[in-house]
Amino acid sequence: MLLLLTLALLAGATCRAQNVLANNIGTYFYIVDEGKGEIKSIRIFYTAARRLKGIQLQFQNHWSDVHGIRSKYYEEFLLNDGEHVIKVLGTVGHCLDSLTFITNKGIEFSFGKNKGRPFEESGGPDQHLQTVSGVYSHICLQGIGFKWTYNTTKPPREPMTIPDTDKEKEDSKDKDKDKDEDKDEHKEKTKRKKK
Missing domain, CATH: 2.100.10.30 (Jacalin-like lectin domain)
Structure with missing residues (x-):
């Protein structure tokens, strides 16, 4: 042994x-x-x-x-x-x-x-x-x-921006609303000038 x-x-x-x-x-x-x-x-x-x-x-x-x-x-x-x-x-x-x-x-x-x-x-x-x-x-x-x-270390990746689709929709609605308000103001001004 x-x-x-x-x-x-x-x-x-x-x-x-x-x-x-x-x-x-x-x-x-x-x-x-x-x-x-x-x-x-x-x-x-x-x-x-x-x-x-x-x-x-x-x-x-x-x-x-x-x-x-x-x-x-x-x-x-x-x-x-x-x-x-x-x-x-x-x-x-x-x-x-x-x-x-x-x-x-x-x-x-x-x-x-x-x-x-x-x-x-x-x-x-x-x-x-x-x-x-x-x-x-x-x-x-x-x-x-x-x-x-x-090698286990990988080069750092660039940060990726993920779009916030809900925010983009809100921004788009706000822009459309602003455009509508601008059109209404323009119409109102035009009416006043005609009078």
Whole structure:
């Protein structure tokens, strides 16, 4: 029984790591995003040699835990309202060497050094980055995976004016009444002039 439980746990970790680009040997992580809103900022921690060693995401006003290793060397990329990551480029050797995030506004922001084997990931049309997962060791980020979601925000529609047909009918009646009164006044004036 214990053997089956151990195999099930190992299989679960392997399945999760299959979605990780680059190396999948190390400690697996998944940044939980549910109910916290959309990504507003991405923070990457470095070694002194500029190897990627940790990652942290901000969802609205909430920062996730640091996954990997925190460092005094880091950079941060802030997304504007309505801006989403739609593609990620990267390179990998023994560690994850670089990441470039590309937004729907055409902005690119790169972390790390562009060396090693390249990779590219996107969710496809009308999708943006929801969160990330990956693997880290005591030295650096080893690999990374991306979860994509469909855009749910639609551009605001122009306000539509619905005519008030009852009001239009009243206005029309008032205009007709005014015309009739004008005609009556005109007739009365004409009669007076004739006298």
